[in-house]
Amino acid sequence: MPTLTLSQVTKSFRDQRALSDVTLSVDAGERVALLGHNGAGKSTLMKIVLGLIAADSGTIAILGSPQGSPAARRATSYLPENVAFHPALTGLEQLRLYLRLRGEPVGQAVDLLERVGLGAAGRRRIGGYSKGMRQRVGLAQALIGRPQLLVLDEPTSGLDPVSRRDFYSILDDLAGAGTAILLSSHALTEVEAQTDRIAILSNGLLVANDSLASLRRRAALPIQVQIATRPDAVEEVARRVAGTRVNGTRVELTCRHDNKLTRLAEVAGLGDLVEDVEIVPPSLEQIYHHFSKAGAAQ
C-alpha cells in the first residue's frame, strides 16, 4: 500500500478551479517532486493532503487513514513555505512544544537542533534568527518522531548551497528509512538530482507523473551534441555532420533520442578532426516547460 494516495481529487475556490481530478501516490521511501508555476495548485494539493482544507471531491488516504484524521496527522510531518514561529521563544523551547505535541521526550530537542546545524543558536530567541535558520528549525520539527510521510513546501528557499546539500542528505537518510517524501520546489536543478519521481501540475491538472528518464523519453526533446574540433577543421566538421558552427573550435548539432547513436557514429567517423564530444540531454527545465505547456493548452 502506498503511504500517500490521492485519487481524483478536485478543488475549486469560488469559480476558480485549483485542482482537477488529480490522482497521485507516494510509496514508502520514495521522493516525489511536485513542480508547477505559482498558482498551479501545489500548495493547495499539499494543504489538502495535510487536512488543512477539504477537497470538493475525490479521496485522500495516508496509510489508509483519511487526511486530517488523528492517525494521518500522527504519521505526517510538514514544513510550510516560509515557516514561522513565535519570535519570543528560543529554538529549543519551540521544538519542545512540538515534541510534547507528538508525545516524544523533550530531551530530543538538543539533538534535533544539532542535526540541522543549529546547536549553538538553540538558546537564542527565534525573533533574531535569519530566514535560513528558521527554515532549519522548520526542518528539525519535521524530523520529530520519524514521520512516515513528509510534506515539504519549497523547503530549500532561503538556504545557501551548502545547507541545501546537508538538507538533501537528511532527506536521503529519511527516505532510506522508509519515509515517503512529497516536496515542491522552484529549484529544478536541485530536484533533478534529489528525487525519484517528478509530478508536474499545470492549471490544476497533473500533466506529468513519472521518473525523469521516462519523462525525458516521452517528451522526445532533441538532444544536443557539442563537438570540440581541431582549430583548422571546424568548417569541415560542421559541413560533414550538418551541424552549426558556434565558434572557432566548436560545432553543435541536435538529434532525436532514437537517432542518437547513428549521429554519434558519424562524429566518431571524423577521426582526429574531433578533439572531444559532449552530449547534453534536455534539461529538466526544458522538460518542465514541455509538459507545462501541454497542460496549459488543455
Add this chain to the structure above:
Amino acid sequence: MTGIAAIAICEFKIALRNRWVAIAVVIMALFAAVLSAAGSAPSGELGVDKLSLTVASLTSLAVYLVPLVALLMAFDAISGEQERGTLPLLLTYPVSRLEILLGKFVAHLGTLALAIAVGYAIAALAALAFDGEAVQGLPALARLYLTSLLLGAAFLGLGYAISAVAARPGAAAGAAIAAWLMLIVLYDLALLAGVVADDGGAFTRSVFPWLLLANPADAFRLYNLAASEGTSAATGLGGAAQTISPGLALVSVAAWSVIAIGLAAAAFRSVKP
C-alpha cells in the same frame, strides 16, 4: 490532555517573556494598593469589618480590570497565530483545535489567577494589619477571588472568539476594546438611563433585574455585593438588585464562562488556515 498541557506550558512561557505576567501582576497590585490606601474610611460607623469593606471596593475594581486584562491577553491568541503564519503548521500536529484553545486558556487563566491573587493579597494584608476583626471578611474575599476567575474566564473566552473572527490582531484589539466598553461601561449606563426614564415602572421591577443577570460583569458585582452581609452593608446595596438571589447571579457568571469558551471554540473551528 498532553496537547492541552503542551500548549499551556508554551503559552505561559510566552506570557512570561512578553511581560504579560509582570504587567498583569503590577496592574492588579498597584490598583489594590491604591484602593487600600484610599479606602481607610471609618468602617466603625457602618459596623463592618475592614476586610469586608475592602472586598466591596475590590469588587468595583475587579469589574473593570479583570475583563480588561483578560481581553488584552486573549485578543492575539488566534489572530496573532494567523498573522505570524504559525497556525497552519500547528494545525497539522496531532492536536485538536479545542485542545489548542484550552491550552491557551489554561495559561492565560493561570496568569490572571496569579495577578489577582497578588492584588487581593496586598489589599487583604493591609486590611488585616489595621483591623483585628477583618478575618470575618475572609470568606467574602475567597468568594470574590473565585468569581473573579470565573469573570476572567468569561472574558478570555469572549476575547478568543473575537480573535478567531477578526482576521488580524489590530482588528481584534479594536473589537476587544469595543466589547469592553459596551459590556462594562455602556451597558450599565444604558440600564441606568432605562431605570431613570421608567421611574419605578414595569421595566425597573421585571426587566431590569434580568438584564443585570444577563451581563456577566453585573452578575459578578451583584453576587459579591449581595452574598455577604458585611459587603452589602458596606455598599448599601438595595432596591432592584436585592430582588435577585446571589445564587442566580453566581450561576450567570459561571454559565457565561462556559458559554464564552464554547463560542470561542465554535469561532475557531470555522477559521481557515
